Amino acid sequence: MHHQPVTVWPVIAGITVLIVSLAHLFLRKERRERPWDDFALVSVRDETAQRSFALHGRETLAKGLKECSGPFQVMTGSGPVIVLPNRFADEIKNDPGLEFNKGIKQDFFPDYPGFEAFREGLEPDSVSMEAIHKKLTPSLGLVTDDLVEETTAALHDIYGEDDHWQTISIKNSTLDLVARTSSRVFLGEDLCRDEQWIKIAKGYTINAFTGAFKLRLVPALLRPLWQWFIPELKALRNVVGNARRLIETEVVKQAAVVEEALRAGRKPPKLVNTLRWMYELAGGRRVDYTGAQLAFTIVSNPDKLVPRNAWLTRMLPQVAMGAQSALHAQAIINICERPELLQELREEIISVIGERGWKNASLHRLELMDSYIKEIQRLHPANVVSMNRYANKSVQLSDGSVLPKGSRIQVCADSLNPQMYPDPDRFDAKRYLKMRQEPGEASKWQLAAVHASNMGFGLGRHACPGRFFAVHHIKVSLCHMLLKYDWRLVPGADPAQYDFEESVRRIKPSFQVQYRRRREEINLDMF
Numbered sequence: 001m002h003h004q005p006v007t008v009w010p011v012i013a014g015i016t017v018l019i020v021s022l023a024h025l026f027l028r029k030e031r032r033e034r035p036w037d038d039f040a041l042v043s044v045r046d047e048t049a050q051r052s053f054a055l056h057g058r059e060t061l062a063k064g065l066k067e068c069s070g071p072f073q074v075m076t077g078s079g080p081v082i083v084l085p086n087r088f089a090d091e092i093k094n095d096p097g098l099e100f101n102k103g104i105k106q107d108f109f110p111d112y113p114g115f116e117a118f119r120e121g122l123e124p125d126s127v128s129m130e131a132i133h134k135k136l137t138p139s140l141g142l143v144t145d146d147l148v149e150e151t152t153a154a155l156h157d158i159y160g161e162d163d164h165w166q167t168i169s170i171k172n173s174t175l176d177l178v179a180r181t182s183s184r185v186f187l188g189e190d191l192c193r194d195e196q197w198i199k200i201a202k203g204y205t206i207n208a209f210t211g212a213f214k215l216r217l218v219p220a221l222l223r224p225l226w227q228w229f230i231p232e233l234k235a236l237r238n239v240v241g242n243a244r245r246l247i248e249t250e251v252v253k254q255a256a257v258v259e260e261a262l263r264a265g266r267k268p269p270k271l272v273n274t275l276r277w278m279y280e281l282a283g284g285r286r287v288d289y290t291g292a293q294l295a296f297t298i299v300s301n302p303d304k305l306v307p308r309n310a311w312l313t314r315m316l317p318q319v320a321m322g323a324q325s326a327l328h329a330q331a332i333i334n335i336c337e338r339p340e341l342l343q344e345l346r347e348e349i350i351s352v353i354g355e356r357g358w359k360n361a362s363l364h365r366l367e368l369m370d371s372y373i374k375e376i377q378r379l380h381p382a383n384v385v386s387m388n389r390y391a392n393k394s395v396q397l398s399d400g401s402v403l404p405k406g407s408r409i410q411v412c413a414d415s416l417n418p419q420m421y422p423d424p425d426r427f428d429a430k431r432y433l434k435m436r437q438e439p440g441e442a443s444k445w446q447l448a449a450v451h452a453s454n455m456g457f458g459l460g461r462h463a464c465p466g467r468f469f470a471v472h473h474i475k476v477s478l479c480h481m482l483l484k485y486d487w488r489l490v491p492g493a494d495p496a497q498y499d500f501e502e503s504v505r506r507i508k509p510s511f512q513v514q515y516r517r518r519r520e521e522i523n524l525d526m527f
């Protein structure tokens with residue numbers, strides 16, 4: 001009788017892959033999700049450490065600070081994080097052993113198709129990072145006219161011209177405003193008004209986060225194959241494809257204008273947007289313009305992030321649009337409760353912009369506004385920890401404790417320290433203005449300056465490089481929003497409309513405010 005040859009090799013190969021994958025999964029879980037030795041694991045209300053931090057993050061941190069004399073740890077959804085009291089902020093701020101990007105890279109898949117934004121955005125020497133440092137920050141004076149024009153057009157579309165009170169979600173409306181006005185600076189006039197682009201910027205984030213989350217659940221060996229079966233990653237690849245079509249068309253268009261001018265022996269017309277800047281900086285280098293633009297917008301919709309991505313939800317909302325729109329929204333909410341301050345801010349805008357126009361120096365002179373926003377970052381921060389780091393090697397602290405290689409770190413804020421801030425629980429819009437009036441302190445307490453006592457923009461070598469633009473941007477927006485509209489809370493509405501996730505506080509999308517068009521004292525569009 002003829003026997004069918006037994007095809008044992010595929011079976012053996014399959015079993016081997018399974019065993020290796022399970023071993024890998026086990027080891028990975030062991031390595032990344034077990035608390036570190038030598039650091040107290042803090043929890044409150046008899047909850048498990050993970051639930052304690054997820055549900056009562058700020059309370060858990062407060063307990064750790066009160067009961068532990070030094071660093072302690074909390075358990076996040078994706079493993080332990082060692083929390084340092086604020087006194088270590090200056091000590092570790094420039095430590096080369098503590099990286100910003102590595103933690104994100106580990107949880108995302110920059111080499112897989114769809115994750116181009118992570119590949120481009122997480123390279124410290126990427127052209128997009130260079131564009132922020134070398135072009136965007138030094139050229140703020142050049143982007144002001146575009147920002148002013150786009151703000152006027154966007155406010156007209158979003159809030160309109162009606163002088164009767166109307167009700168709107170402050171979170172969604174400021175997100176729409178910021179998505180459009182910052183896209184004007186990132187991409188130029190045509191794309192910032194393109195609904196398809198705005199939709200892409202919002203869709204990319206949710207698919208990237210959900211897809212990465214699902215992929216992380218699978219053993220590493222299977223991921224190269226598994227990625228093709230995850231619906232969100234299919235959607236992600238489509239979004240990138242659509243973005244690529246839009247952005248590359250724009251790159252070709254902008255490049256053609258430059259080439260044509262050069263061929264005709266003319267100086268190319270000036271265009272101020274990061275796309276053009278990256279093109280100029282690229283030299284011979286290959287640049288993924290689409291990945292870079294998606295990286296700029298990656299957190300345009302931070303509310304939709306998946307809870308299990310806790311480590312990332314803490315880090316990424318602090319980058320770009322999500323943080324900018326949250327600060328815009330908080331500035332409006334706070335002003336609703338302070339009509340006298342609104343009047344003072346209006347007077348400052350009228351006197352500074354009215355007399356000097358939209359110069360860079362004028363925006364510097366909006367010192368009350370500067371102080372007001374910094375006080376919001378102090379007293380109503382989106383997060384009470386900052387300086388997310390990953391230890392590339394073990395790092396010894398001055399108290400003798402050792403941050404193990406592979407651990408993730410955060411530093412607690414100290415913005416309620418009465419030694420630093422008298423009457424710390426009081427919201428004082430002029431607090432930083434007064435501090436700047438002390439001899440020698442004029443620039444130390446500017447909104448864009450970083451200091452361990454207010455880490456709204458981080459601290460040290462990984463402090464936010466986009467902060468100078470962010471400050472410029474919010475000042476242009478607030479000049480328009482405060483002068484053109486009256487604002488108030490919805491009468492009788494619950495003031496506590498925030499969601500808390502771990503140590504992060506987010507404004508609920510359902511948080512509504514009321515506004516109506518007023519006649520502005522000066523025409524901001526004429527300067």
Ligand code: HEM
Nearest residue numbers: 100318319320323324386387388456457458462464466470
């Ligand atoms: C109000 C707006 C913004 C706020 C509050 C903010 C806040 C922050 C904070 C706190 C960090 C440090 C995170 C940490 O150390 O854990 C950070 C980093 C960063 N931010 Fe911002 N940011 C804002 C806007 C922007 C903008 C507009 C850009 C880009 C143009 C940007 C690009 C970045 C980048 C690339 C990093 C990482 C820096 C590095 O890897 O060294 N941010 N941001």
